[in-house]
Structure formats: structure tokens, C-alpha cells
Amino acid sequence: MSGDMMIQIENLNRTFAHAGNEVKVLQDINLTIQKGECVILKGVSGSGKTTLLSLMAGLDKPSSGKVLIEGEPISKLPDAFASELRAKKIGMIFQHFNLFEHLSVAENVTIPLIPSGMKMKEIHSKVERSLTLANIIHKKEILASRLSGGEKQRTAIGRALVANPDIILCDEPTANLDRDNSLLFIDILKELHSMGKTIVVATHDPLFDNLSFESRVIPMVDGKIV
Amino acid sequence: MTNNAFWHFLTLQLFKERSKHTSVILISVMILFLLSSVLFISSSIRFSLDETLKVQPDFVVSRLQGGSSIATPLAWGDELLDIYGISKVTPRVYGRYYFTAKEKSFLIVGVDFMEEQSHERLQKLIETTDIKTFFGGKQMLVGAGVKTYLEAHFYKSSYNFLTPDGTFEKVKIFNTLPTQSNLLANDMMVMPIDLARKVLGLGSEEVSDITFNVPNPDEWDMMTDKLSALHYDLHVVNKNEVRKSYENLYNYKGGLFLMLFIIVLGTFALILYQRYSMVYSSERRHIGLLRALGWSINDVLKLKLIETLIVVFSSFILGVFLAYVYVFMVGAPILREIFLGGQNLDNVVSFVPVVDFSVLSSIFLIYALPFIAAVLVPVWRVSVTDPKEAML
Amino acid sequence: MNEVLLSNQVIVYLLSESTLFFLLLVAFIVSLRVLIKWDFESFTPLQFSLEKQAYLVTTITLFVFAMKFLLILYFIFSIDTLSLLVPGAMCGAGVIEANDYGSFLLILKLIILFFLTLWLYINAYDMHTKNHQWFKEKSWLFSFIFLLIIVELGLDFSYFSNIDTHLPVSCCSALFGQLEGANPLPFGLSIPLLLVLFYLLYALVILALKTNQTLLYIISNILFVYIAYYAVVYFFGTYVYQLPTHKCPFCMLQAEYAYVGYVLWASLFVGTYMGIADAISTLWLKQNHTKSQKNVGYLLSFFVLLCSAYVAVYYFKNGVLL
Numbered sequence: 001m002s003g004d005m006m007i008q009i010e011n012l013n014r015t016f017a018h019a020g021n022e023v024k025v026l027q028d029i030n031l032t033i034q035k036g037e038c039v040i041l042k043g044v045s046g047s048g049k050t051t052l053l054s055l056m057a058g059l060d061k062p063s064s065g066k067v068l069i070e071g072e073p074i075s076k077l078p079d080a081f082a083s084e085l086r087a088k089k090i091g092m093i094f095q096h097f098n099l100f101e102h103l104s105v106a107e108n109v110t111i112p113l114i115p116s117g118m119k120m121k122e123i124h125s126k127v128e129r130s131l132t133l134a135n136i137i138h139k140k141e142i143l144a145s146r147l148s149g150g151e152k153q154r155t156a157i158g159r160a161l162v163a164n165p166d167i168i169l170c171d172e173p174t175a176n177l178d179r180d181n182s183l184l185f186i187d188i189l190k191e192l193h194s195m196g197k198t199i200v201v202a203t204h205d206p207l208f209d210n211l212s213f214e215s216r217v218i219p220m221v222d223g224k225i226v
Numbered sequence: 227m228t229n230n231a232f233w234h235f236l237t238l239q240l241f242k243e244r245s246k247h248t249s250v251i252l253i254s255v256m257i258l259f260l261l262s263s264v265l266f267i268s269s270s271i272r273f274s275l276d277e278t279l280k281v282q283p284d285f286v287v288s289r290l291q292g293g294s295s296i297a298t299p300l301a302w303g304d305e306l307l308d309i310y311g312i313s314k315v316t317p318r319v320y321g322r323y324y325f326t327a328k329e330k331s332f333l334i335v336g337v338d339f340m341e342e343q344s345h346e347r348l349q350k351l352i353e354t355t356d357i358k359t360f361f362g363g364k365q366m367l368v369g370a371g372v373k374t375y376l377e378a379h380f381y382k383s384s385y386n387f388l389t390p391d392g393t394f395e396k397v398k399i400f401n402t403l404p405t406q407s408n409l410l411a412n413d414m415m416v417m418p419i420d421l422a423r424k425v426l427g428l429g430s431e432e433v434s435d436i437t438f439n440v441p442n443p444d445e446w447d448m449m450t451d452k453l454s455a456l457h458y459d460l461h462v463v464n465k466n467e468v469r470k471s472y473e474n475l476y477n478y479k480g481g482l483f484l485m486l487f488i489i490v491l492g493t494f495a496l497i498l499y500q501r502y503s504m505v506y507s508s509e510r511r512h513i514g515l516l517r518a519l520g521w522s523i524n525d526v527l528k529l530k531l532i533e534t535l536i537v538v539f540s541s542f543i544l545g546v547f548l549a550y551v552y553v554f555m556v557g558a559p560i561l562r563e564i565f566l567g568g569q570n571l572d573n574v575v576s577f578v579p580v581v582d583f584s585v586l587s588s589i590f591l592i593y594a595l596p597f598i599a600a601v602l603v604p605v606w607r608v609s610v611t612d613p614k615e616a617m618l
Numbered sequence: 619m620n621e622v623l624l625s626n627q628v629i630v631y632l633l634s635e636s637t638l639f640f641l642l643l644v645a646f647i648v649s650l651r652v653l654i655k656w657d658f659e660s661f662t663p664l665q666f667s668l669e670k671q672a673y674l675v676t677t678i679t680l681f682v683f684a685m686k687f688l689l690i691l692y693f694i695f696s697i698d699t700l701s702l703l704v705p706g707a708m709c710g711a712g713v714i715e716a717n718d719y720g721s722f723l724l725i726l727k728l729i730i731l732f733f734l735t736l737w738l739y740i741n742a743y744d745m746h747t748k749n750h751q752w753f754k755e756k757s758w759l760f761s762f763i764f765l766l767i768i769v770e771l772g773l774d775f776s777y778f779s780n781i782d783t784h785l786p787v788s789c790c791s792a793l794f795g796q797l798e799g800a801n802p803l804p805f806g807l808s809i810p811l812l813l814v815l816f817y818l819l820y821a822l823v824i825l826a827l828k829t830n831q832t833l834l835y836i837i838s839n840i841l842f843v844y845i846a847y848y849a850v851v852y853f854f855g856t857y858v859y860q861l862p863t864h865k866c867p868f869c870m871l872q873a874e875y876a877y878v879g880y881v882l883w884a885s886l887f888v889g890t891y892m893g894i895a896d897a898i899s900t901l902w903l904k905q906n907h908t909k910s911q912k913n914v915g916y917l918l919s920f921f922v923l924l925c926s927a928y929v930a931v932y933y934f935k936n937g938v939l940l
Contacts, residue, residue: 059518059613061666075661079523079669081748087520098515098616102242103235110231111516115525120230163520265626470783473703474621481624488633523673584699587692588630595685599637603644606677610670 004070006167006198007033007056012065014051014223025051026223029065035166038189038199040208043220049202050095050171052220056200057090057169058082069167087112091160095172097152099144099159106131106140109158116163126162134158134188150181157188168192170201174208182207189213232529240533243509247533250501251541254593257494258545259552261487262589263561266553268480269585270577272473277578279469283316283437284446287453290461297432305456306438311445317433319419321426323387325375332372333414336422351416355401365400366417373402390427397421479564484592491592495600502604513608514615526609534601538594546589554579622703622781627696632774634689638682639771645678646764653757658749672753676741679760683734690727691880698871706786710868711794716787719777726770728887733763736895743903752903790866794851803848816842816849820922823893827915830907832897839897842918843890850882850925857928862940882924889917 012029015022026048033039041049054060055067058074067075069089074082099108109130113123131137136154139147144155153173160168170189174182182205190213193199201208209217219226240247287306289298298317306315319336339357355367368376376385376399384398403414423430440449446464453462516526552558554577622628652668652675694710701707704716714720737759744752794802803812819842826835851867858870858878870879893914900907933939 054614057518057613059616061663062661064661076659077748078745078750079673080745083517083520083522083525086518090520092518094616098511098518100512100515103238107235107238111235112519114229114231114235115521117229123229123231159519268626470703474624477621477624477626480626481629484626484629488629523670527673527677584627584695587695588626591634591688591692592630595634596637598681599641602641602678602681603674606674610673 004035005032005068006035006037006070007031007200008066008068008071009052009056010066010068012052012055012067013063014048014055014060015063024223026055026062029225031218031225033198033200035198036193036196038193038211038213038215039201040211040215040217041200041202041220042204042208042217043202044204046222047220048223049220051223053169053171053200053202057092058086059092083115087115087163089165090167090169091163091165093153093156093160093168093170093173095175097149097156097176099152099155101145102143104141104143105136105147105155105158108144108155109162112159112163126164127158130158130162133161133191149177150184153177153181153185154188157185161192165197167198167200170199170203172203172205173201174203174205179207186211228528236529236532236536239529240536246501247537250498250537251544253494253497254537254541254597255545255548257490258541258589258593259549261592262546262549263553263558264480264483264487264564265585265589266549266581267558267561267577268476269582270553270580272476273580274578275472276469279465279472282465282468283314284439284465285449285453286435286437286463288435288461288463289457290459295435295461297428298435300431300433302457302460303433303436306436306453309449309452311440311442311449312438313441315436315438317436319422319426319428320434321422321428323415323425330375331413334422334425335414335416336419336426337416338419351403360400361418363398364396364417364421365398366415366421367401367403368399368416369403369412369414371412372415373399387425389425395421395425487592491596495596498597498600499604502601503607505604505608509608510611510615513611514613517611517613518616523610526611527606530605530609534598534605538597542590542593545593546586550579550581553577621783622700622778625696625700625703627692627699628778631689631693631696632778634685634692635771635774638685638689639767641678642682642764642767645675645682646761649675649757649760653754653761656753658753669750672750675757675760679734679737679741683738686727686731686734690731693727694868694871694880698868700781703783704781704787705783706789708789708869709866709872711790711866712787713781714868715793716782716785717777717780719773719780723770723773723777726766726773730763730766730770731887732891732895733759733766735891736898737763739895739899739908740903742908743899743905755902790869791863794865794867803852804844809853812845812849813853815845817922819845820918823918824915827893827911832901836894836897836901839890839893843886846886846921854925854928856940857932860932860940878924882921885917885921885924889914889921892917 009029009031012026012031013024014026015024017023029052041052043049051060055062055075056069058067058069058077062075066073069085072081072085074085077085100111103111106127109127110123113126118126128137131140134154134157136151136158139151139155144152147155153176173185177185186207189199189201190211193213193215208215287298287302288295289302290296300317303315303317306312317338321334322331323334324331339361351367376382384396387395387397389395397417403416417425420430422428423432426434428434440446446466450462450464453460513526516529517523521529553561557576623632648671652671655664656668657665697710697713700713701709704713707713707716714724737756740752740756740759744750744756801807803809807815819838822838823835823842825831826838847867851865855865855867855870856862858875859866867883868879869875870882871877872879892910896908896910896914899905929939
């Protein structure tokens with residue numbers, strides 16, 4: 001394993017107030033993920049893995065504890081900094097793909113780059129590169145609503161990769177895919193791993209139990225790492 | 227951030243939410259149309275009035291009895307000539323002639339064609355009229371509204387005036403008055419001064435009033451005092467007072483309208499606030515998604531605010547343009563009655579296009595500022611959507 | 619009802635000011651709540667919500683700033699148009715002096731714009747820190763500005779409701795002229811000395827700007843504005859009007875002088891505001907200067923050049939000075 005610590009989680013707690021009760025979704029999570037590692041957060045729904053992932057991405061704020069991305073406390077940064085960090089360092093792939101249905105594949109992939117103020121030429125080349133990597137470039141002008149499940153997932157991958165982030169976070173990426181597409185997805189993950197990207201996958205899909213490339217499985221139950 | 231990709235994305239977003247934007251634009255355009263039309267009409271009238279007043283004589287002297295105007299002695303004109311600082315003393319003969327059948331009236335204006343006129347337009351009129359032919363018989367020049375009216379009553383080329391002493395005077399129509407200042411010329415009949423005296427029942431040494439100019443503006447106040455001291459029943463009015471009273475009248479009408487309009491605006495602002503606050507869950511998810519993909523709150527705010535500005539500007543341009551066409555090309559049917567209503571004859575007025583910075587900036591401010599103010603809070607509320615919403 | 623209050627522009631103006639005030643009131647209430655409970659280090663949902671609300675305050679303030687800038691131009695323009703209704707007034711000067719509120723109002727507006735500019739600078743600095751370092755300073759400044767704007771709104775309504783259209787006012791020649799023989803210039807200066815001071819102070823300002831002498835810069839710029847006002851009214855203005863007795867800061871805003879007044883005063887004030895705001899935030903927050911320093915230099919130089927150009931052109935055309 002390489003020396004740099006990509007993601008550090010210290011004493012992380014996340015509690016929700018729900019109908020007068022306090023629900024402890026995450027309790028005292030301590031985790032360190034090295035650069036280039038591939039980590040599988042394994043657990044059933046309700047185990048807290050999705051919440052942990054969103055806290056890692058800075059999409060949610062913890063109740064206490066720290067999340068550090070390359071040393072930067074993403075949970076405690078003002079929005080402008082947190083968003084910049086997210087845009088540059090983190091690519092996310094969601095369970096339901098979360099594409100803009102009325103936009104084409106290429107347009108969807110362009111979105112993360114818009115706030116950066118990059119020149120159009122640079123944006124174009126990055127988008128092209130990303131679409132090729134994700135193996136969806138042949139459909140770049142097609143509206144997202146017309147894609148199949150697997151194609152949508154690949155568009156999402158393309159979008160996650162377009163800014164060339166160091167970290168890829170996936171939330172139940174194969175939940176809406178058939179077996180063939182799931183295996184294709186894992187292939188892409190393997191390639192990303194070989195590129196040196198840090199990958200975290202939250203899933204309960206057994207396909208991830210025995211990956212052909214080096215990975216660490218972290219089981220989670222009831223908000224705790226076991 | 228505002229690169230091509232941004233505009234492209236913005237356009238697509240606008241298109242996606244076109245139903246919301248279209249309804250807002252529609253109401254905006256209606257409101258802007260109404261407002262702009264009113265403001266255009268009033269500034270156009272003001273302009274025409276100014277133009278008319280510019281060529282009017284500075285002072286008018288008349289005789290009052292019991293508060294009403296009566297015939298002014300011609301001799302007063304001689305007294306005026308003696309006063310230093312006065313020029314172009316011109317006695318005027320004019321009055322209303324009632325067309326009893328329909329209770330409409332015409333304004334009869336008597337002109338001494340031999341003398342220099344203090345009224346520039348009249349002077350020009352005389353210079354362009356063929357005096358010889360005009361004096362060939364009993365003739366008159368009429369305004370467009372008069373011509374139309376007479377023709378409708380089968381008086382095609384002449385009219386028989388019933389004078390106060392019981393006799394009839396048949397007067398031929400020589401020509402129509404130029405339409406430039408139709409506001410005032412519309413129901414006018416211009417004829418030689420003695421003929422006018424006959425029709426109006428004035429004696430040979432009587433006139434309706436006497437006008438003159440005072441070239442030095444600093445002397446105007448002093449002049450009023452001097453003249454009032456000449457005769458107890460002498461009444462003097464100067465041009466500035468006329469301008470001010472017209473200005474105040476139109477300000478009054480315009481001001482009342484604006485006050486009422488503010489109520490409309492207030493309602494509009496409430497509607498806007500409501501409409502923009504109604505954020506469907508899909509839009510919320512989209513914003514959450516943008517935030518999840520690395521867009522900061524500032525970026526989203528920028529997107530939403532520029533969206534709003536586009537709606538504001540396009541409504542503004544469309545509304546003002548439609549109002550321009552309505553007022554200056556079609557003549558503002560219906561609306562003109564509010565401003566010109568109560569006139570004697572149907573005004574064949576075409577409004578002089580007056581569109582200046584003052585009017586446009588007023589329209590813009592009264593519309594755009596409350597609009598943006600009303601949607602600022604809802605837009606903010608949407609823009610700070612948690613990125614977590616994207617996960618749901 | 620007062621005729622002035624019914625004029626279109628005054629209604630639009632007062633409505634705009636009231637709308638902005640209402641927005642700011644909302645921002646003020648939110649800002650107070652945020653300020654009281656602000657604790658950046660905490661992780662409560664409350665703190666996160668407060669950070670979001672801070673964005674509302676910022677957005678509203680930015681909008682109000684943009685509008686206030688437009689509105690002061692509209693205000694001056696409306697005052698000019700009102701001179702038709704007020705007897706004796708030939709330009710805005712007479713209308714402003716129609717009652718006691720006028721000049722206070724104008725000066726207050728200029729002060730408010732300055733503090734809004736300062737707020738902009740502090741906000742820019744604050745947004746660049748990772749812990750909202752100057753959040754409190756920013757909020758206090760905002761509260762102060764809000765108080766000023768309450769006064770301004772009151773003055774707005776008082777001023778316009780008390781313009782008597784029957785009472786003649788003095789026109790600029792009486793207000794700025796030297797009818798009584800007394801010297802209107804500060805410190806008993808003569809015109810040549812005033813001009814020397816004008817150019818000297820300008821040079822000092824530019825020097826202080828280039829050498830980053832912040833305190834010196836602030837003092838010299840404030841002095842410069844003070845002297846520049848008199849220089850424009852009592853010297854440069856006469857060249858704009860091409861009349862040695864016409865001394866007025868307002869007439870040059872009219873169409874017959876190609877609206878040059880707006881350009882002249884805007885370049886002076888915008889340059890000064892930016893410069894002093896930058897300097898104050900540098901001193902107060904101990905930061906480095908922003909890149910806007912260059913623009914300040916350009917604006918102030920443009921102002922001086924424009925003034926001098928009128929004199930030069932007149933001289934070249936006529937061979938003599940006024």
C-alpha cells in the first residue's frame with residue numbers, strides 16, 4: 001500500500017432526530033483509506049454504509065467527528081471550499097444513476113466542469129476522454145432518458161471521472177443492473193484501480209466479495225464497523 | 227464560470243422549466259404593457275404640450291367680471307404697448323360656438339391676418355396660406371375633427387353660423403389645419419378676425435384677450451404685479467403657470483394611476499413569491515445533484531439569478547415593445563380615453579413617439595426591482611438545497 | 619397631496635427605496651439571529667443552517683448594493699427633472715436646497731455607498747478564508763449600514779414631502795456664487811493655490827498607492843476628494859460651462875453638457891471608494907491589497923485628466939483662460 005492517507009475518518013458519529021427519537025445511524029467510526037486502495041463497505045440496508053459514503057463525500061455533515069480528505073476537513077469547510085474539494089477530488093456514482101434525463105450523455109458529463117471556468121476546448125477534451133474511458137462515447141449525443149440501465153451507469157461513470165478526481169465513491173452501483181452489466185462495471189473499477197484511483201464502494205452485492213484485484217472489505221452492521 | 231457550457235446548460239434548464247417561466251413572463255408582459263402604455267401616453271402628451279406651449283405667447287391678459295371672463299377692451303392693448311419690456315402685443319378673438327343639435331362645440335379663432343402674430347404656429351400658418359384667395363370670400367380653416375364632423379352632418383364645403391344677433395353667416399371651408407398639433411387644433415376653426423367677432427358677438431372695439439411676450443424671464447414676476455395694478459378687473463396669466471398646471475394635472479393623473487398600479491404590483495410580487503417557492507421535488511433533486519457534483523452555493527445562486535434576470539429582461543423588452551406598437555403605431559385605442567377623454571370631438575391624434583431614458587428607467591425600476599426582490603428569498607432557499615437530496 | 623410626491627419619478631424612486639428597505643430588514647433580522655448563535659466550530663444542524671442563512675444575507679446585500687448604486691443615479695436624474703416643478707430651480711442644486719433635508723440626504727447616500735463598498739471588500743476576504751474568519755466584523759458592519767439606511771429612508775420621505783412648489787428656491791448661481799464677496803473656498807485659499815493643492819494631492823495619492831503606504835493613502839485620498847469638490851465647482855466646472863460665473867456641481871449632469879457630470883463625479887467617487895475600502899480592509903484585517911488598486915489609479919487619473927482636458931481644450935480653442 002502507498003504511504004499517503006487519502007481519506008481519514010476519526011470518531012465519526014451521525015445521529016438523526018426522527019419523530020422525537022434519536023436514531024444513531026453511525027457510531028464511532030474510525031477508518032483510514034490509503035491512496036490507491038479499493039475499499040468495499042459491505043452491509044445490508046440500514047447498516048449505515050450509504051450515510052458513511054455521503055459523509056466521506058461531504059454531502060452530509062456529521063454530528064461529531066472528522067472527515068479528512070487528503071488532510072482537509074471536508075466536513076468543516078465553508079461551502080465554497082468544500083464544493084471545490086468535491087469537484088476536484090471526488091467523483092460520485094449513485095445508486096439510481098441520477099442523470100439529468102433531459103440532457104444528452106455528453107451534456108451530463110460536462111456538468112461538473114462548468115463552475116471551474118475552464119475554456120471550452122479544455123472541457124471538450126476532458127469530456128471526450130472521460131466518455132472513452134467509460135466506454136459510452138458512441139452514445140454521446142443520445143438523451144439520457146433513452147439509455148439502458150447499463151448505459152446510464154456508464155454515463156454516470158463518465159461524469160464521475162471527467163474532472164480526473166483521485167477518489168471515486170460508489171453507492172450501490174450494481175443495485176439496478178443485471179449481472180452482465182454488473183460484471184462490466186467491476187471491470188471498469190479494475191481499470192480505475194490500475195490507474196491509481198482510490199475507490200470506495202458501498203454495496204451488499206455478493207459480486208464484490210471476491211474481486212480479482214486487491215481490495216479491502218469492511219463489513220458494517222448497525223452503524224458500526226465490525 | 228460563464229463559459230459556453232454554462233449558457234448551454236442554462237438554456238436547457240430554462241427550456242425544461244418553460245411552463246413556469248412562460249406563465250411568469252405572460253403576466254409580466256401584461257403588467258409591463260399596461261404600465262408602459264400609460265407612461266408612454268403621458269410622456270407623449272407632455273411632450274406635445276411642451277411643444278405647443280413653446281410657441282405660445284408668454285402672457286395673456288383678459289378681463290374678469292365676477293370671476294368669469296368677459297370681452298376685453300381693445301384699448302388695453304395700447305396701454306400694454308406703453309409698458310417697457312413688452313413685445314408683440316396681439317389682441318385675440320376666439321370663443322366656443324355651439325352646434326346646438328348635438329351639443330358639440332367648436333373653437334373659433336379669429337386672426338388678424340395683416341398683423342404679426344405672437345403665436346409662432348399661427349404666423350407660419352399665415353405665411354403658408356394663399357391670403358389673396360382666402361380673402362376672396364368668407365372663408366375659414368378648420369381642424370381635422372371639425373372637418374370630419376361637418377361632413378358627417380352634410381356640410382361638405384361650408385357652414386352656416388347662427389350669430390347672436392339672429393343672422394346667418396355662410397362661411398366656406400378653405401383648408402384643413404396641419405395635423406402636427408392636433409391636440410389643440412382638432413376642433414378649431416380659424417377665420418378673419420372681423421368675421422369671428424361677428425360670429426361670437428363681440429363689438430368692434432372688443433377682443434377675447436390680449437397676448438404679449440416678455441423677452442426677459444427675470445421680469446415676469448414683476449410684470450404680473452405691474453399689470454394687475456392697471457385695472458381692478460384685469461386678469462393676467464403667464465406661460466409658466468399654464469405649464470405647471472398641465473404638468474400637475476398629468477402628474478396627478480399619472481400619480482394616481484401609479485398608486486393604484488402599486489397595488490397590482492404588490493399582488494404580482496406575492497404571486498411571484500409563491501410561484502418561485504413552489505419547488506417541485508424534482509427540481510430540488512436536481513439542485514442537490516448539482517451540489518453533489520461540486521457546484522457551490524454561489525454557483526447555483528448564479529445560475530438561478532441569471533435565469534431570473536433573463537425572464538425579467540425578456541418580459542421587459544417584450545412588454546415595452548408591445549406598448550410602443552400599441553401607443554405609437556395603433557394610437558392606443560381605449561386607453562387614450564383616460565387621458566384625453568371628455569374631449570369635445572373625437573381626437574384624431576397620433577401620439578408623438580417619445581421614448582427617453584427617464585421613462586424606460588422608470589418602467590424598468592418599478593418592474594424589475596420588486597420582481598427580483600420578491601424572488602430573492604425563494605431562489606436562495608432552493609440554492610442552498612443539501613447535496614444529500616441527490617441521494618434520495 | 620403634494621405635487622412632487624405624485625410625479626412619476628418620485629413614486630418610482632420611493633417605491634424602490636421602500637422595497638430595498640424591506641429586503642434589508644429581512645436580511646437584518648436573519649443576520650442578527652445568525653450573529654448571536656454563530657459558532658463555527660460546532661456541528662449542530664443549527665450551525666449548518668446558520669451558515670446557509672448567512673448566504674441569504676450576503677445575496678440580499680449584494681443585490682441592494684447594485685440597486686443603491688443605480689438608484690443614486692436615478693435620484694440625481696429625478697432631482698434634475700423636478701427642477702421644472704420647483705420655481706427658481708434651473709438644475710438639481712436648487713431642488714436639493716428646497717428644504718433642509720436635501721443636502722443631508724445626498725451626503726448620507728454617498729456615505730452609505732462607501733460603507734457598502736467596504737462591506738463588499740470584507741465579504742470577499744471573508745469568503746476566502748476556511749473558517750469565516752471575519753464573519754462577525756462583516757455582520758457588525760452590515761448592522762451599521764442597516765441603521766444608516768433606516769435614517770436614509772426617513773429622510774427620503776421627509777425630503778420629498780417637504781418640497782414646496784410654491785416657494786421659490788435659489789438657483790445655483792446664488793448658492794455657489796460669490797455674491798457677498800466672501801470666499802467660499804476652504805482654508806481661505808485662492809484659486810491658484812487650490813489648483814496647486816489639487817494636483818499635489820493627486821500626486822500624493824498615486825504615490826501612496828504605488829508604494830503601498832496605506833494610512834498615508836487614506837488620508838491623502840480623503841483630502842483629495844474634499845479639495846477636488848471645490849476645484850470642480852469653482853474652477854473646472856466653469857470650463858465645462860464655459861462661463862466664469864457659472865459655478866455648480868449639478869448643472870453638468872444635464873443633457874446640454876453631454877451628461878459629463880455623471881462621468882466626472884462617478885470616476886472620482888468610485889475610484890475613491892474602492893481605494894479607501896481596499897486600504898481599510900487591508901489595515902483592519904491585515905491582508906494584502908487586492909488587485910483593484912490598479913483600477914483605483916486609473917479611475918482617479920481619468921478624473922484628473924478629464925478635468926484638466928476641459929481647461930486645455932478651452933485654452934487651445936480660445937487662446938485665453940476664463
